Each structure stands twice: as C-alpha cells, then as structure tokens.
Amino acid sequence: MDSLFIEVFGKPHGIVIYQLLAATKYTIYLSLVAFIGGGLLASIITLCSISRRSSLEVIAKIYIWSFQSIPLLMLLFLTGLGVPRLFDINVNPWTAATISLVLFTAAYIAEVWRGAIASVPKGQWEACFALNISFVSTLQNIVLPQAVKFGLAPTVGFMVQIVKGTSLAYIIGFSDLMLVGKRWANAPVIGTEPFIIFPIMALIYFGICYPLTIFARNLESKELTKS
Amino acid sequence: MELRFFEIYRSSEFLYLLAEGAFLSAGLTLAAGVFGFVFAFVLAVLRFKSVPLLGFVSAVYIDFIRNTPLIVQLFFIAFGLPLLFGYVWPFWCHALLALSINFSGYFAEILRSGFASTQRGQLEAASALNLSNGTIFSSIIIPQTLIKMFPSLSSQFIFLFLTTGVISEIGVTDLTHAGLFIDSRTFRSFEVFITLTAMYIFIALGFKAILEILYQKTLGKRVV
Numbered sequence: 001m002d003s004l005f006i007e008v009f010g011k012p013h014g015i016v017i018y019q020l021l022a023a024t025k026y027t028i029y030l031s032l033v034a035f036i037g038g039g040l041l042a043s044i045i046t047l048c049s050i051s052r053r054s055s056l057e058v059i060a061k062i063y064i065w066s067f068q069s070i071p072l073l074m075l076l077f078l079t080g081l082g083v084p085r086l087f088d089i090n091v092n093p094w095t096a097a098t099i100s101l102v103l104f105t106a107a108y109i110a111e112v113w114r115g116a117i118a119s120v121p122k123g124q125w126e127a128c129f130a131l132n133i134s135f136v137s138t139l140q141n142i143v144l145p146q147a148v149k150f151g152l153a154p155t156v157g158f159m160v161q162i163v164k165g166t167s168l169a170y171i172i173g174f175s176d177l178m179l180v181g182k183r184w185a186n187a188p189v190i191g192t193e194p195f196i197i198f199p200i201m202a203l204i205y206f207g208i209c210y211p212l213t214i215f216a217r218n219l220e221s222k223e224l225t226k227s
Numbered sequence: 228m229e230l231r232f233f234e235i236y237r238s239s240e241f242l243y244l245l246a247e248g249a250f251l252s253a254g255l256t257l258a259a260g261v262f263g264f265v266f267a268f269v270l271a272v273l274r275f276k277s278v279p280l281l282g283f284v285s286a287v288y289i290d291f292i293r294n295t296p297l298i299v300q301l302f303f304i305a306f307g308l309p310l311l312f313g314y315v316w317p318f319w320c321h322a323l324l325a326l327s328i329n330f331s332g333y334f335a336e337i338l339r340s341g342f343a344s345t346q347r348g349q350l351e352a353a354s355a356l357n358l359s360n361g362t363i364f365s366s367i368i369i370p371q372t373l374i375k376m377f378p379s380l381s382s383q384f385i386f387l388f389l390t391t392g393v394i395s396e397i398g399v400t401d402l403t404h405a406g407l408f409i410d411s412r413t414f415r416s417f418e419v420f421i422t423l424t425a426m427y428i429f430i431a432l433g434f435k436a437i438l439e440i441l442y443q444k445t446l447g448k449r450v451v
Binding site: 069070071072073074077078081082083084085086087088160163164165167168171178181182185193194195196197198199201202205206209210213 | 228230290291293294295296297298299300302303306307308310311389390392393396403406410414415416417418419420421423424427428431
C-alpha cells in the first residue's frame with residue numbers, strides 16, 4: 001500500500017501522505033467513539049431534562065451548562081494529567097481523550113435534542129396524557145418522530161465540531177493525524193516543511209468534515225422546504 | 228489523594244503569571260474578535276452580493292476555515308508562513324493573526340445567514356420606494372441583521388474564546404501557558420487545571436455580561 005503512495009507522490013511525500021492517512025484512522029475512530037458515547041450519555045441527559053421531576057431537570061441543566069463552559073482543552077488536561085496525578089493512577093491517552101470528548105459531546109448534543117423535543121407543541125403531551133398513553137409510548141411514538149426532524153441537522157453539524165475537537169487530543173499524547181503530522185513538520189527532512197505538511201493535514205480534516213457539513217446543510221434545507 | 232490548592236495560591240509568582248496569562252488571553256481574544264468581525268463583514272458582503280470571483284473565494288474561505296481545526300490553522304500561520312516568506316514576528320502576533328482568521332470564518336457565516344434572512348416584503352417595499360441598492364443594504368439589511376444575529380455572534384464569540392487555549396502551543400504566554408508552567412513546577416495538575424477552568428469560565432461570563440450591556444446600550448434600543 002505504502003509503495004503505491006511512493007510511486008504516485010515520490011519519495012518523502014508518498015511516505016508522509018501514507019502515514020498521515022494511516023493516522024487519520026485514529027482520528028476517525030476517536031470521533032466515532034465520542035459521537036456514539038456522547039450520544040448515549042446525551043440521551044440520558046435529555047431524558048432527565050424532559051422528565052417531570054425537577055431534581056433531574058436541574059441535574060441535566062447543570063451538566064449541560066458546565067460542560068459547555070469548560071474548555072475542551074481543560075477537560076483533556078484534567079482527564080489526561082490532573083486526575084491521574086491526583087489519584088496516582090495510569091490513564092492511557094485513549095481513555096482520557098475518549099472520556100473528555102464524550103463529556104463534551106454529550107453536553108452539546110443533549111442541548112440540541114432537548115431543544116428539538118421542546119419544539120414539539122406541549123398540547124401533544126397533554127393530549128397523550130389525557131388519552132392515558134404512557135410516558136414511554138408518548139415519547140417513542142408521538143414526540144420523537146417529530147423531534148427528529150428538528151434535531152437531525154444540528155446533530156450531524158455537531159459531528160464536525162467533534163472531528164475538529166479530536167485534533168486537541170495529541171496534547172495528552174493521543175497518536176492521531178495531528179500528532180503524526182506535527183512530528184513530520186518538525187522533522188528535518190526536505191519536503192516536509194510546516195508549510196507543506198499543515199496544508200495537507202488541513203485538507204485531510206476538510207475531507208472528513210466537509211461532507212458532514214454538506215449533509216447537515218441538505219437535511220436543513222429539506223426541512224425548510226417541507227414545512 | 229489530597230487537594231493542595233494552597234501550593235498554587237501562596238506563591239505570588241504563580242498568581243502573577245495567572246493574572247498576566249488571563250489578561251493576554253482575554254486581550255488577544257477581544258482583539259481577534261474585533262479584527263475577525265471586520266473581516267467577516269467584508270466576506271459576508273462579498274458572499275451575499277455574489278460579487279464575481281470574490282464571492283466565490285469568500286465562500287470557499289468560509290467553508291475551509293469552518294471545516295478545519297483551529298490548531299492546524301494556527302500551526303500553519305505560526306510555523307509554515309514565516310518559514311515560507313522568511314519573516315520573524317513575536318509569538319502573539321501569529322496567534323492574533325490565526326485567531327482573527329479563524330473567528331472571521333465563523334462570524335461571516337452567521338452574518339451571511341443574517342443578511343439572507345431579511346424578509347422579502349421589506350426588500351420589495353424598499354425597491355418600490357425607489358431606494359438605491361446601497362441604501363437598502365446599509366439602512367435596512369445591516370441594522371436588522373446585527374440586531375437579529377447579535378445573540379448568535381456573542382455566543383459564538385464565547386465559544387471561540389474557550390478554544391483559544393491552543394495558542395499556548397506556539398509559545399504565547401496565555402492563561403493555559405501559565406497553567407502548564409505552574410503544573411511543571413508544582414506537579415499539582417488537578418488543582419492547576421481546575422483553577423484554569425474556573426478562570427476561563429469567569430472570563431467567559433465577563434465577556435457575556437459586557438456583550439449583553441453593549442447590546443442593551445446600542446442595538447437593543449432599536450428593537451420595536
């Protein structure tokens with residue numbers, strides 16, 4: 001595989017591009033794990049925020065507010081350096097990066113989903129309550145199908161933020177596109193100067209993020225024309 | 228496990244570093260916000276008016292900035308460009324340039340959607356009254372956009388402020404840099420980063436309050 005890249009791009013560049021693309025795999029894995037984990041946590045928080053118990057509602061609100069306010073970089077430092085030193089344990093970069101990104105993602109997605117559910121008219125909840133339809137059934141059959149159309153586009157749009165967020169994980173030693181690229185940019189090899197490597201990296205990130213942006217944009221315009 | 232916050236707070240050197248870092252972080256963000264907004268305005272107008280070529284360039288620019296991480300843009304500007312063109316700037320200048328460029332992409336997108344969301348009826352009324360294109364733009368579209376989009380712009384600004392910690396990676400002595408230095412001296416990582424987080428949140432709240440007051444004093448009065 002790498003010999004093909006060397007054929008096409010020549011000597012240092014073929015190797016560099018091959019290694020960058022190989023490292024991109026980890027950027028994508030981390031993004032997917034963050035999105036799935038964040039989505040699961042976000043659904044719990046969303047459930048809390050729409051529940052009729054005010055204590056759960058307050059917990060959801062505090063969670064969303066605090067994790068939207070804590071900079072992602074600080075979250076990474078806290079999970080990657082702070083907590084391990086405090087408890088004298090070893091936390092590998094994968095775990096720390098995953099935990100930080102999951103916490104970060106969940107706060108933003110929960111807010112999107114809460115808003116989407118809130119945009120379904122309240123009368124529908126009341127009608128279901130009057131018809132003695134259970135909470136779960138109301139949510140599942142009546143509210144969620146309508147909320148999805150409000151929530152889908154911003155959720156896909158937020159995936160771009162997750163991918164961009166993973167670029168910070170190299171600071172705590174997570175080996176992804178960013179770390180490999182930075183190492184090449186620092187390497188004293190002719191043809192891997194920073195002004196060549198960083199644009200290539202930007203293009204790779206763009207290649208991941210832009211399709212998501214377009215997808216989100218299409219979903220959004222579809223919704224606008226429908227309603 | 229033992230929390231020893233006092234190891235940070237008892238040292239006047241550390242407190243001074245934190246204060247200096249906080250000022251630099253807030254100042255650079257504020258300056259980048261202003262430059263970014265001005266640049267974004269130009270971009271959004273070019274895009275909205277579909278100026279030949281330049282409109283396309285600005286559309287590509289906005290999408291490119293919004294779909295690549297700040298840190299890659301920062302490294303390119305701080306390490307790539309000086310090597311390519313052979314100039315030497317202090318670290319904070321690179322950071323300011325990178326942040327302004329980054330901010331401008333996000334602000335331009337918000338402004339553009341604001342311009343585009345002006346009600347059709349108003350534009351038709353304005354052209355029926357024989358107002359020139361320039362007047363329509365400057366006295367109908369722009370004021371409404373600013374009023375409508377102020378909340379989005381201000382929350383985007385706060386969000387961007389929270390991402391500025393990465394400028395410490397190129398050696399700018401901002402708040403994160405101060406924290407990392409103190410961490411390397413005391414090894415009280417948890418306490419240091421909790422302190423930094425609190426300071427970031429505190430500054431963000433300050434920005435939010437200032438923007439809110441600014442809005443009430445200027446644009447808010449014009450809302451009918």
